[in-house]
Amino acid sequence: MRVLAESGSYSASTTYTILSGSSVSGSFDPLVSTNFAFLDAALSYSATDVLLTLTRNDISFAELGLTPNETAAASGLESLPNASELKDAVTGLSADGARTAFNQVSGEAHASAAGQMLEDSAILRGTALKRLTQEAFDRRFEGGDLAFEGTRIWGEALGSFGRARAADTAFGSSRNMGGLVAGIEARPTDNVMAGIMAGYTGSYLDSKPLGSSATVTAYHAGVYGSYDFAATxxxxxxxxxxxxxxxxDISTRRNVNFASISQRLARTMAPGRCRASASWPMATCSAA
Structure with missing residues (x-):
């Protein structure tokens, strides 16, 4: 006899009547094969019934995890009370089905959103340092003809898209980002440049294998400046x-669909992030 895993919830020990009649004669092969990962199957007989008992074996959920995410999620699921609907649903899965469940409950979308949040918050730093570097180049290597005096207003449109390939530890995902950064800067003296800036960015991430997505929207504000020692x-x-x-603001949405579980989960977070940076480049080129 072969018993195959089907969607449903299974407790640590469940007995099913698979044949019933006025009497039972003969028996099946006592060796019952199954694709359950966490349940062993055994047959027993009464005078009128053939019974199938599924009993929780000693394989832990985490033993089937192939990645750190799967193992961590599996350990969390197994720590739930025995009456937990999630735990009972995983108990009746095959090995492949269990790994799919572990990945769906792992919350990988939150980690991807956090990574995008860090990337977006670095945009102002990169924009400011780019402007300071360009200004230094204009003053030193173009004979000063391109350098500005007084005050000026600037703006820059932002946009990017890309895809992260799947790795041994994470699923692949696609992303796109757009936004705008603007500012005002002044040169009160020949040696000093200072500016303020503000911007908005919006990013969208999508992981189709997991049925999860995340949106990261952000408002940024910053200050920047430089002091040139050329005259000293x-x-x-x-x-x-x-x-x-x-x-x-981070919004994540993900599907959790396995066995008897079918949920669409959503979460919203509103973290803030502060960044500071400094550098002291030295010009090393010379011209004859």
Missing amino acids: DWGAVSLRGGASYSWQ
């Missing part, structure tokens, strides 16, 4: 720095 004894040295803060 230090020569071609400048100090550049900046600080920014990001107000972010």
